[in-house]
Amino acid sequence: MAAPIRILTAVPICDGHDSAINTINLEFIRHGIEVVYLGYHRSVGDIVRAAIQEDVRAIGISSYNGGHVEFFAEVVDLLRKKGAADIRVFGGGGGTITREDAAAMRRKGVDEIFFAGTSLEEMVKFAHQRYGKPRGKRSRAKTSDIELARKLTEIEDGFSKSKHRSPKLQNAISKSATRVIGFTGPGGAGKTTLIDELVLRFLNKDRQLRVAILSHDPSVIGEGALLGDRATMINSQNDRVFMRSMATRGQAGGLSPATHDCLALLARSGFDYVIIETVGTGQEAMPFQKSGIVDQTILVMNPDYGSRLQLQKIVMLDLADIVVVNKSDLQRARTAHTEIEQRLDQNRRAQRLIDTVAKRHRDSGVDKLFGLILTSDKSKRGKERKKS
Amino acid sequence: MSKLGQVVESVEKYNQFVLDEVKRARTDQKFGRDLLGRWNDIKAKIPTTRAPTGLPLPRLALPEIDEPGEIARFLFGEGLPGEFPFLNGAYREMYLEPIREVESFEKNGESKASKSDKKIPQAEEPTRLFSGLMLAEDTNERFHYLTRHQRTHRLSTAFDGPTLYGIDSDADGVFGKIGEGGVAIDTVEDMVRLYDGFDLGSANFSASMTISGPAPIIMAMYIAAAKRRFGASVVPKLRGTIQADIFKEVQAQNETIFPIEPSLRFLTDMVEFTTLEMPRWYPISISGYHIGEAGSTPVQQAAYTLSNGFAYAEMFSARGIPVDQFGPRLSFFLDCGLDIEYIALARVSRRIWAIGMREVFGAGAKAQLYKLHTQTSGRSLIAAEFKNNLTRTAAELMLAYMNATNSCHSNSADEPFTTPSEEWIRLAAHGQAILLEESGIFKHTMNVLSGSPGMKAVERAVEAAILDEFREIERLGGVLAAVEDRYQRSQIQNASHRYEQQINDGVRPIIGLNRYRDGSDEIPEVKLARTPRKKQQLQVGRLAKFKKKNAEKAKRALDKLAAVVESGENCFPELLEAVEVCSLGQITGRLQEVVGRFRPMV
Numbered sequence: 001m002a003a004p005i006r007i008l009t010a011v012p013i014c015d016g017h018d019s020a021i022n023t024i025n026l027e028f029i030r031h032g033i034e035v036v037y038l039g040y041h042r043s044v045g046d047i048v049r050a051a052i053q054e055d056v057r058a059i060g061i062s063s064y065n066g067g068h069v070e071f072f073a074e075v076v077d078l079l080r081k082k083g084a085a086d087i088r089v090f091g092g093g094g095g096t097i098t099r100e101d102a103a104a105m106r107r108k109g110v111d112e113i114f115f116a117g118t119s120l121e122e123m124v125k126f127a128h129q130r131y132g133k134p135r136g137k138r139s140r141a142k143t144s145d146i147e148l149a150r151k152l153t154e155i156e157d158g159f160s161k162s163k164h165r166s167p168k169l170q171n172a173i174s175k176s177a178t179r180v181i182g183f184t185g186p187g188g189a190g191k192t193t194l195i196d197e198l199v200l201r202f203l204n205k206d207r208q209l210r211v212a213i214l215s216h217d218p219s220v221i222g223e224g225a226l227l228g229d230r231a232t233m234i235n236s237q238n239d240r241v242f243m244r245s246m247a248t249r250g251q252a253g254g255l256s257p258a259t260h261d262c263l264a265l266l267a268r269s270g271f272d273y274v275i276i277e278t279v280g281t282g283q284e285a286m287p288f289q290k291s292g293i294v295d296q297t298i299l300v301m302n303p304d305y306g307s308r309l310q311l312q313k314i315v316m317l318d319l320a321d322i323v324v325v326n327k328s329d330l331q332r333a334r335t336a337h338t339e340i341e342q343r344l345d346q347n348r349r350a351q352r353l354i355d356t357v358a359k360r361h362r363d364s365g366v367d368k369l370f371g372l373i374l375t376s377d378k379s380k381r382g383k384e385r386k387k388s
Numbered sequence: 389m390s391k392l393g394q395v396v397e398s399v400e401k402y403n404q405f406v407l408d409e410v411k412r413a414r415t416d417q418k419f420g421r422d423l424l425g426r427w428n429d430i431k432a433k434i435p436t437t438r439a440p441t442g443l444p445l446p447r448l449a450l451p452e453i454d455e456p457g458e459i460a461r462f463l464f465g466e467g468l469p470g471e472f473p474f475l476n477g478a479y480r481e482m483y484l485e486p487i488r489e490v491e492s493f494e495k496n497g498e499s500k501a502s503k504s505d506k507k508i509p510q511a512e513e514p515t516r517l518f519s520g521l522m523l524a525e526d527t528n529e530r531f532h533y534l535t536r537h538q539r540t541h542r543l544s545t546a547f548d549g550p551t552l553y554g555i556d557s558d559a560d561g562v563f564g565k566i567g568e569g570g571v572a573i574d575t576v577e578d579m580v581r582l583y584d585g586f587d588l589g590s591a592n593f594s595a596s597m598t599i600s601g602p603a604p605i606i607m608a609m610y611i612a613a614a615k616r617r618f619g620a621s622v623v624p625k626l627r628g629t630i631q632a633d634i635f636k637e638v639q640a641q642n643e644t645i646f647p648i649e650p651s652l653r654f655l656t657d658m659v660e661f662t663t664l665e666m667p668r669w670y671p672i673s674i675s676g677y678h679i680g681e682a683g684s685t686p687v688q689q690a691a692y693t694l695s696n697g698f699a700y701a702e703m704f705s706a707r708g709i710p711v712d713q714f715g716p717r718l719s720f721f722l723d724c725g726l727d728i729e730y731i732a733l734a735r736v737s738r739r740i741w742a743i744g745m746r747e748v749f750g751a752g753a754k755a756q757l758y759k760l761h762t763q764t765s766g767r768s769l770i771a772a773e774f775k776n777n778l779t780r781t782a783a784e785l786m787l788a789y790m791n792a793t794n795s796c797h798s799n800s801a802d803e804p805f806t807t808p809s810e811e812w813i814r815l816a817a818h819g820q821a822i823l824l825e826e827s828g829i830f831k832h833t834m835n836v837l838s839g840s841p842g843m844k845a846v847e848r849a850v851e852a853a854i855l856d857e858f859r860e861i862e863r864l865g866g867v868l869a870a871v872e873d874r875y876q877r878s879q880i881q882n883a884s885h886r887y888e889q890q891i892n893d894g895v896r897p898i899i900g901l902n903r904y905r906d907g908s909d910e911i912p913e914v915k916l917a918r919t920p921r922k923k924q925q926l927q928v929g930r931l932a933k934f935k936k937k938n939a940e941k942a943k944r945a946l947d948k949l950a951a952v953v954e955s956g957e958n959c960f961p962e963l964l965e966a967v968e969v970c971s972l973g974q975i976t977g978r979l980q981e982v983v984g985r986f987r988p989m990v
Contacts, residue, residue, distance in 0.1 A: 014553045018642060232990060
């Protein structure tokens with residue numbers, strides 16, 4: 001089966017009109033497209049960086065606040081400048097885009113402009129026809145980001161055709177100095193926000209430090225997906241952060257069939273930290289068990305997990321190195337902390353429990369978690385690897 | 389229970405009180421007689437006026453009742469215009485033209501009367517025109533053009549995208565957006581140019597600024613600009629409105645730049661300052677318009693606007709600002725579309741606000757008023773056969789005035805496909821004048837269209853639905869908790885989706901689109917007034933000069949500002965200092981370092 005089309009969508013800077021793009025996103029997804037949604041009020045730099053890292057086929061921009069002729073042209077120009085002209089640009093918007101504007105935009109390299117009143121079917125048809133064919137031979141990658149992004153695409157799309165891992169990659173892992181941190185936990189616990197807050201701290205700590213993020217969202221084989229973590233991760237849209245969003249493409253357990261190989265590639269690509277985020281998981285999930293690449297696992301929990309008995313069933317509570325109770329400003333958080341603490345005591349391992357409010361700027365709990373990640377014993381990593 | 393829960397209880401209690409008074413009027417003879425006496429007094433004091441045709445009419449129309457119970461139901465349940473609970477109007481006479489002398493008709497016949505007509509002094513126009521384009525001097529020129537025939541100068545200002553998001557014209561990727569859709573303001577110097585030639589301290593002048601995220605910074609620039617031109621003594625005389633509505637931004641419009649809590653704190657800092665120092669300023673316009681335009685139902689619009697208002701009142705009270713000082717400085721802004729709810733949406737809102745403010749916040753008469761600006765619905769206008777939009781807007785205007793809105797803006801028919809052009813702006817403004825000045829509907833008699841059985845039925849249904857919304861928000865922990873939980877946002881998006889679906893399915897007829905469509909969808913191709921590149925470069929150049937000139941001072945001012953923000957004290961006085969030497973983007977950037985950036989809710 002052919003790999004799904006990946007498209008990045010966004011609303012330009014100084015524009016908060018996200019109603020149309022939300023509708024279009026859903027329509028694309030319903031028709032088998034994987035949409036990486038960057039959100040509204042996004043700069044040219046953010047859009048182009050994201051498109052390159054995600055190695056999408058095209059960028060769809062929905063513009064309502066004017067300045068579109070310049071904005072679209074700047075996106076096209078920056079893509080060219082970065083050596084990524086094979087990522088195409090299309091878009092549309094409200095009444096402020098005239099036919100004359102659209103003609104000017106096409107001359108500047110935009111594939112298509114849709115006017116108000118275009119049917120959703122038309123847009124979907126356009127995306128499939130224009131971006132659905134397999135890519136031809138691609139020119140040599142101009143930057144390391146592009147090279148990395150393309151390799152990730154090769155790995156990911158390779159799994160759509162066959163399910164075998166390439167053994168070469170597996171062997172190459174252990175030599176890197178990169179630390180790999182795995183985040184998992186139920187949907188809505190605040191994993192994405194927490195990671196973004198940690199990334200902000202990484203970036204501020206050391207001006208040279210580079211981070212990679214591998215984030216996951218669920219999808220069924222052959223269908224589309226909304227890959228929306230970038231819209232939340234405002235601090236991670238940075239030149240020192242390489243982020244890749246992946247759909248699970250039918251695999252249960254929180255990760256994609258291609259995750260292991262993609263992670264292995266990222267782990268030896270010279271980043272200081274590689275962060276992997278699973279989709280929201282269930283009680284039985286143990287997503288990092290088999291991979292053997294993750295150095296440290298963090299389970300992010302919501303204080304609202306149900307009865308105390310439910311805690312006994314959560315497998316990750318046995319396996320995680322650190323358990324975070326996020327949203328600890330909620331009333332139930334103290335009870336949750338006490339109950340989880342007792343649950344962890346049964347394990348008699350040096351697991352840590354931390355309370356955070358990730359949505360709060362400069363939250364002291366997140367600071368504490370960050371400190372813990374920095375000081376975690378690196379030698380532990382070797383031991384754990386042997387065990388697993 | 390949050391204050392919103394108490395508001396629900398107070399409205400229920402008040403409704404019960406009205407029923408009790410109705411009963412008492414029927415059973416307690418003395419009370420009944422007193423009421424009847426009062427009723428007859430009221431009727432006796434109503435002046436008579438004349439239509440231009442000579443027809444005599446009362447200035448105020450009252451229901452034809454003479455039974456004490458019904459009189460109680462009217463007086464306590466609705467109130468006369470200008471009287472609690474203000475169902476029929478915030479003020480006694482609203483759009484009425486000054487009285488025509490009855491005697492002049494009777495004694496001297498029609499010729500004399502027509503002479504006296506000419507002397508009729510005109511009240512202030514309730515019409516508001518919204519403008520903002522290119523650079524400050526261009527908008528200034530436009531303001532002078534728009535007000536050339538106006539007795540009062542009420543300027544409504546639109547800002548460009550970069551300004552609305554608190555960033556500078558030299559920021560990455562915003563060049564094409566400078567001066568688009570509104571005026572570009574980076575510094576206090578731009579603000580001086582924007583209102584040049586207008587007497588900011590005059591009672592005939594007021595400035596309205598449609599901006600929320602960076603509102604405290606823009607407010608500080610306005611004050612600083614006024615001081616530069618007229619000296620510090622002008623500050624208490626400044627009149628106008630700044631939107632500054634954070635809740636609706638998060639719920640609907642997406643122009644939030646700081647996280648919710650610090651955004652609310654900066655707002656409260658500003659409100660505390662203006663309430664004390666600028667008694668004529670409206671520091672917040674609690675807006676349902678953008679909620680409605682984002683696709684909410686009318687009930688959602690009214691309910692979220694009111695509950696946001698009560699949440700602000702709770703915040704300002706908690707800061708220690710007396711309710712009778714901030715209450716009269718709150719104003720509201722609603723959308724008016726074509727759904728049946730709009731026949732009474734603002735009437736019901738006005739009543740709930742008055743009851744809640746009096747009973748829960750202990751507000752005096754002036755702080756109970758729901759002062760309302762209405763705009764006709766932009767969303768109801770469509771490109772197909774766009775001239776139909778004139779009829780849509782006219783019907784909406786009618787509904788808005790039936791709700792006794794204090795001021796109104798009517799949309800241009802060409803809005804769905806372009807920035808409104810002069811011709812259609814004129815027609816939109818004239819629509820209001822035709823209703824209020826040319827037609828006799830609203831100028832002779834108050835309550836001429838209130839109190840019909842249908843209107844009352846809608847009032848009851850709408851009130852019950854609004855209170856249900858309040859209960860749900862209360863259940864979620866109050867307005868702030870519900871906002872953080874994305875409750876209102878999700879409800880609005882859901883309603884919007886349903887609306888579109890109904891249009892698609894034809895359940896919701898849109899003439900010329902899904903009904904009586906004749907296939908000629910020709911939209912006139914219009915040339916848009918775009919900001920020329922040269923102007924955009926000029927703005928960037930000015931900003932660079934300002935930054936260079938103030939580089940040293942800006943650094944110190946920003947450090948001081950950051951320290952005050954960290955300390956938790958009111959930072960507005962410090963903002964007033966900072967805007968003298970810092971640009972909007974510099975201040976926003978520094979504040980974001982301290983309090984963080986807004987994380988979009990997706």
